Each structure stands twice: as structure tokens, then as C-alpha cells.
Amino acid sequence: MNITTYNVNSVRARNAALLAFLDDRRPDVVCLQELKCVDEEFPWKDVEARGYHAAVFGQKTYNGVAILSRQPIEGVERNPHWPDDSQSRAILGWTGGVRVINLYVVNGQEVGSDKFAYKLDWLRRLREWVGGLDEAPTVICGDYNIAPADLDCYDPKGWMGQILVSDDERAHFKELCDLGYTDAFRHLYPGRKQYSWWDYRGNMFEQDKGLRIDHHLVSRPLLPRVIDCIVDTEARARPQASDHAAVTMFLRD
DNA sequence: ATGCCACACCTTGTGTGA
Numbered sequence: 525m526n527i528t529t530y531n532v533n534s535v536r537a538r539n540a541a542l543l544a545f546l547d548d549r550r551p552d553v554v555c556l557q558e559l560k561c562v563d564e565e566f567p568w569k570d571v572e573a574r575g576y577h578a579a580v581f582g583q584k585t586y587n588g589v590a591i592l593s594r595q596p597i598e599g600v601e602r603n604p605h606w607p608d609d610s611q612s613r614a615i616l617g618w619t620g621g622v623r624v625i626n627l628y629v630v631n632g633q634e635v636g637s638d639k640f641a642y643k644l645d646w647l648r649r650l651r652e653w654v655g656g657l658d659e660a661p662t663v664i665c666g667d668y669n670i671a672p673a674d675l676d677c678y679d680p681k682g683w684m685g686q687i688l689v690s691d692d693e694r695a696h697f698k699e700l701c702d703l704g705y706t707d708a709f710r711h712l713y714p715g716r717k718q719y720s721w722w723d724y725r726g727n728m729f730e731q732d733k734g735l736r737i738d739h740h741l742v743s744r745p746l747l748p749r750v751i752d753c754i755v756d757t758e759a760r761a762r763p764q765a766s767d768h769a770a771v772t773m774f775l776r777d
Numbered sequence: 778a779t780g781c782c783a784c785a786c787c788t789t790g791t792g793t794g795a
Binding site: 536633667669686688723725735 | 782783792795
């Protein structure tokens with residue numbers, strides 16, 4: 525079984541790229557972020573034609589998350605621990621015997637801003653929620669908008685204190701891990717420099733100047749099943765690609 | 778300090794992203 529996390533940066537603008545990804549890679553489960561459309565505009569027919577079930581939590585213009593799976597998706601919950609939040613950022617579904625949580629974590633715009641305060645509070649609520657879950661095998665994947673360590677940033681000195689790498693954000697990520705979740709990629713490859721996002725501007729992808737901000741956090745019962753985790757840079761290199769690559773984790777059956 | 782790029786939007790510029 526494999527589980528992909530993929531920030532598509534508009535599912536409508538990325539329709540051809542997404543369908544090519546599904547056709548080429550044949551993933552079992554795909555967690556999408558930044559749909560940027562309402563549920564009615566999601567490409568239901570295209571993904572269903574390729575054999576996927578879909579659980580969608582859309583929003584006009586911004587945010588929006590979805591889970592695709594070759595197997596049925598049950599027990600779907602949307603923003604389960606953010607009852608008064610109008611932003612579609614979290615969806616949970618059970619599929620293939622795994623509790624899949626798909627997140628589009630707040631960006632935060634600028635350290636110290638109102639949006640940054642919202643990001644920290646959102647992360648606090650995430651931890652509060654996840655900390656109360658039972659021991660069922662769980663993966664929490666998505667766009668975390670946090671590069672957990674300097675190794676996850678092409679220019680740690682230049683980015684010091686900035687959004688995505690600040691100490692506050694990293695502390696939240698570490699506390700989430702301390703609840704019993706492991707960053708699958710870093711667990712497998714402790715010293716590997718591998719990014720998942722590259723700015724559209726300045727040919728950053730061609731220079732491999734990026735950040736690793738898309739992650740799979742796996743719960744203790746699931747960790748022994750983790751075989752591999754790869755970043756699909758090929759899809760990022762194509763024309764009209766998202767600025768994020770798809771990241772896929774492979775589990776032993 | 779700004780734009781650099783890309784996306785959505787009751788667009789002809791603005792807000793947001795990372």
C-alpha cells in the first residue's frame with residue numbers, strides 16, 4: 525500500500541497533471557491540498573473513472589483538501605477539531621485499514637502577523653486533537669508549511685527566523701512528533717537533503733533550492749510497516765506543474 | 778526594499794501563497 529501527499533495548487537489548474545500522475549504512478553491513496561474550489565467543481569468523474577473513491581472538503585478560492593483511495597473511504601470527518609473554523613484544512617478518512625488524516629496547515633504569511641498567530645493556534649488544536657486519538661494505525665500527512673530542521677532548507681542562514689522555519693513553528697512540529705508520530709522520510713533517510721517545494725520564481729527548482737514541508741507522520745503501530753518514502757521530482761519538472769512535488773510513502777502489507 | 782511566479786477572482790489590479 526502507498527500513500528501520496530500532493531499540494532496541487534488548484535485542482536482545476538492541475539487537472540491534467542493530477543490525472544497523469546494517477547495514470548503513471550497508480551497510487552493507492554492520494555491526499556490532496558489546496559484544491560481552491562468548492563466540492564461541486566472537484567473533478568469527481570475524472571478520478572472515479574480511474575477507479576478512485578473520493579472524500580472532498582472544498583472551499584472557494586483558497587485551501588480545500590481531499591482524500592482519494594482505490595478502496596472505500598469510511599468515517600469521513602471534516603475539520604473535526606476546528607468547529608468554528610471556516611477554512612477547509614483537515615479531513616480524516618479510514619481506508620485500507622489505516623486512519624488517514626490529510627492536512628493543509630496554515631501558511632502564516634509572516635512571523636508575528638495575525639495569520640502567524642492563527643497558524644500557531646491551529647497547530648495547537650491539531651496536537652490537542654491528535655493527542656486524544658486511539659492506537660489505530662494512523663498517518664497524518666499533508667502540507668505542514670514547516671521545514672522541521674535546517675537540513676530541510678536550502679539556505680538556513682538566509683531563512684533564519686522566517687516563516688516555515690521559525691523556532692515557534694519547529695517547536696510545534698516537534699511536539700506533534702513527541703506525541704508518538706514519526707516523520708517517515710527523515711526516519712528512513714536521516715542525512716538526506718531532499719525538498720518537496722520550490723518557489724516558482726527564480727528557477728529555484730532547476731537549482732534545487734527548496735524546502736521540505738510536505739510530510740508523512742506515522743503512528744507507532746504503523747512505523748514498522750514503512751518501507752520507503754520518495755519525492756516525485758519528475759512531476760514537478762513538467763510544464764504547468766504545482767510548486768510542490770508529490771511525496772509518496774510505501775507501506776508493507 | 779522590491780520583484781521575481783502562479784493562482785483565483787463578479788479581474789484589467791489585489792490578495793495570497795511559501
